[in-house]
Amino acid sequence: MDKKEKNMKLPAPSFKSGTSVEEAILKRRSMRSFSNTRLNWQQIGQLLWAGQGITAKKGNFPFRAAPSAGALYPMETFVVMEKGIYQYLPQNHEIRNIASGDKRMELSKAAFGQSFIDQAPVTIALCAVYSRITGKYGKRGIRYAHIEAGHIAQNIHLQAISLGLVSVPVGAFDDKATAGILNLPDDCVPLYLLPLGFPQKGKESQ
Numbered sequence: 324m325d326k327k328e329k330n331m332k333l334p335a336p337s338f339k340s341g342t343s344v345e346e347a348i349l350k351r352r353s354m355r356s357f358s359n360t361r362l363n364w365q366q367i368g369q370l371l372w373a374g375q376g377i378t379a380k381k382g383n384f385p386f387r388a389a390p391s392a393g394a395l396y397p398m399e400t401f402v403v404m405e406k407g408i409y410q411y412l413p414q415n416h417e418i419r420n421i422a423s424g425d426k427r428m429e430l431s432k433a434a435f436g437q438s439f440i441d442q443a444p445v446t447i448a449l450c451a452v453y454s455r456i457t458g459k460y461g462k463r464g465i466r467y468a469h470i471e472a473g474h475i476a477q478n479i480h481l482q483a484i485s486l487g488l489v490s491v492p493v494g495a496f497d498d499k500a501t502a503g504i505l506n507l508p509d510d511c512v513p514l515y516l517l518p519l520g521f522p523q524k525g526k527e528s529q
Contacts, residue, residue, distance in 0.1 A: 330417040333368030336376060342485040351480050354489035355439040357520030362445050366486055367402060370447065370519065371411045371418075373482035374475040375400050387413060389474040392467035397455040398475060401448040401505050403430055408505060421506050433500035434493060434516060443518035448505055449475055450513045472514045483519055490519040 375398065377385045387396060400411040401421075408422040431441035440446055449472045456464035476492055483490045493516040501513045 330412060330415075330419050333371070333416050333418060334365045336369050336372035336416070340485045344481070347481040347484040350484045352489070353491040354522055355491050355518075356523040357439065357443045357489070357518070358523045359442075360444065360521045361405070362488075362520065366488070367404075367445060368416065369486060370445075370479050370482055370488075371400060371402070371413075372416060374447070374449075374479045375411060375413045376416060377413055385414065389471060389478055391471050392456060392464070393459055395456045395459065395464075397452050397464075397468045398471055399450045399452060399511055400475070401450065403427060403446040403448060403505070404444060426504050429504050430496075430501065430516070433504055434496040437493065437495070439491070440493065440516065440518050442520075444520045445518070447479060447517040447519065448501070448513055449515040449517070450502075450505070450507060450511050452511050454510055469514065476515055476517055479517055479519075487521065488519055489522045490517055492517060 373388055376388045378388050379386045384394070386394065391397070402409045402411065402418065403426055405425045405427070407420055407424055408426055409418040410421050411418055427441045427443070427446065430446060431438055434440050451468040451472065453465055453468055456468055460467060480490050480492070496513070496516060498513060502511070505513065507513065
């Protein structure tokens with residue numbers, strides 16, 4: 324990415340594949356071993372679209388790939404990779420570079436030494452801005468945000484299978500350290516890490 328460019332448009336997502344929903348569900352497994360093959364922007368963009376992409380508009384109001392209570396969309400999505408850290412901007416299917424350099428080792432340490440996070444070419448981080456949803460639903464909105472994180476993660480895991488990738492959900496990490504690595508504002512809380520990549524040959528799923 325050009326350092327002078329604030330946002331980068333991602334390649335348009337595909338709406339068809341040779342993998343059925345049933346096949347993706349059947350093949351989905353948690354995999355903690357990844358090859359060192361990098362993902363391209365088409366693949367990264369497809370994963371982000373599956374999780375939080377715009378799928379329809381009613382007037383000027385956009386609807387996203389995962390359901391959200393009251394269509395309030397409290398979730399923010401970040402990508403950690405060798406080139407740096409990027410924030411996904413669903414409205415225009417863009418990403419914004421928010422940190423340069425490879426932070427995967429730092430993220431691995433923040434996740435209590437889970438080394439496969441450093442090995443994965445990409446980790447998608449799902450983070451919540453609770454105030455977007457608690458204003459309407461009160462404390463119960465926190466539960467709704469957590470439910471939404473699950474919807475988003477499942478979409479991404481199934482999309483990964485369709486792309487020939489593997490993934491694993493990670494909830495064990497130090498919140499404060501992870502938020503610092505991702506440069507999150509105070510009102511944005513990390514909930515879920517999704518390391519993704521091509522499978523390493525000879526490694527079994529769990």
